[in-house]
Amino acid sequence: MKNFRTFLFLLSVALATQACNHSAKTGNNDSDNDSTPDTIVRAAEALPDTTAPKINLVIDQEDSLFAAKAAAGNLAEIEMGNLAIKNGKSKRVKNFGLMMVKDHGKANTKLMAIAAAKKLILPTEPGADEQKMLAELAKKSGNDFDKAYVSMMIDDHKNDVSDFTTASTKIQDPDIKAYAKKTLPVLQKHLDAINAIHDSMSQ
Numbered sequence: 615m616k617n618f619r620t621f622l623f624l625l626s627v628a629l630a631t632q633a634c635n636h637s638a639k640t641g642n643n644d645s646d647n648d649s650t651p652d653t654i655v656r657a658a659e660a661l662p663d664t665t666a667p668k669i670n671l672v673i674d675q676e677d678s679l680f681a682a683k684a685a686a687g688n689l690a691e692i693e694m695g696n697l698a699i700k701n702g703k704s705k706r707v708k709n710f711g712l713m714m715v716k717d718h719g720k721a722n723t724k725l726m727a728i729a730a731a732k733k734l735i736l737p738t739e740p741g742a743d744e745q746k747m748l749a750e751l752a753k754k755s756g757n758d759f760d761k762a763y764v765s766m767m768i769d770d771h772k773n774d775v776s777d778f779t780t781a782s783t784k785i786q787d788p789d790i791k792a793y794a795k796k797t798l799p800v801l802q803k804h805l806d807a808i809n810a811i812h813d814s815m816s817q
Contacts, residue, residue, distance in 0.1 A: 673734055674786040680777070681729060681790055684797075685736040687774060688722035690744035694763065697751055701759045706811050710767070717804070721797050728789045764812050771805040 673681075691714045698711025729736045740748065747766060754762050778801055781794035 673732055673790075677785050677787045677790050678734060680781050680785060680794070681725065681734060682736055683741075683777070684794075685722060685725055685729075686739075686741040686744060687770070688718040688725065689737065690740035690748065691718040691770070692722070693740060693748055694751060694766065697748070698759075698763050701752075701755045702763065703756045704760050704811070704815070706814065707760045707763060710807060710811060711763075713804070713807070714767075717800055721800065725793055728793060732787075732789070760815065764808060764815065767808040768805070768812060771801055771808060774801045775805055 695711040695714030695718070698714070699708050702708045702711060726736060728734075739745075751759065751762055751766065775798065778794050778798040782791065782798055785791040785794055
């Protein structure tokens with residue numbers, strides 16, 4: 615009987631010890647699970663990335679209007695330049711038209727690349743006013759074409775130089791502002807060239 619009671623006592627101690635060990639082990643596992651590398655990684659991934667650069671695709675309305683007007687103007691100058699090559703009489707007028715096609719083609723390619731990066735939609739054809747001018751110009755040839763074309767180019771480039779001068783200082787978007795600054799000297803060169811052609815025609 616004494617041996618039996620001793621056996622029960624030892625059995626109860628063994629069971630109690632096993633229960634404690636299991637509890638301690640479970641507790642440790644829970645603690646470990648709370649701080650496993652995988653859990654830490656998941657928590658870190660859930661946090662917002664405050665170090666990544668933020669790209670602001672919102673363009674100021676005035677900047678957008680300038681870019682749209684510049685794109686339409688480029689396209690008009692290209693089409694008028696092609697007309698000058700085809701319908702112009704003077705070699706200087708034809709050469710000026712060729713310069714318009716090349717320079718404004720390059721300018722518009724750069725502008726479209728800027729717009730694409732900023733998800734800004736620009737015109738893909740000249741504006742309504744420019745199309746009316748193109749239609750009138752297409753009806754002319756020879757000396758009449760040269761006079762009309764030179765007059766249009768003087769007016770257009772005076773306005774362009776004025777607009778791009780303003781844009782070079784007032785545009786908010788840095789890429790569009792840089793485009794305006796870089797294109798301005800080209801437009802001034804065009805204005806000087808067409809004024810020289812006009813003066814030679816007046817002699």
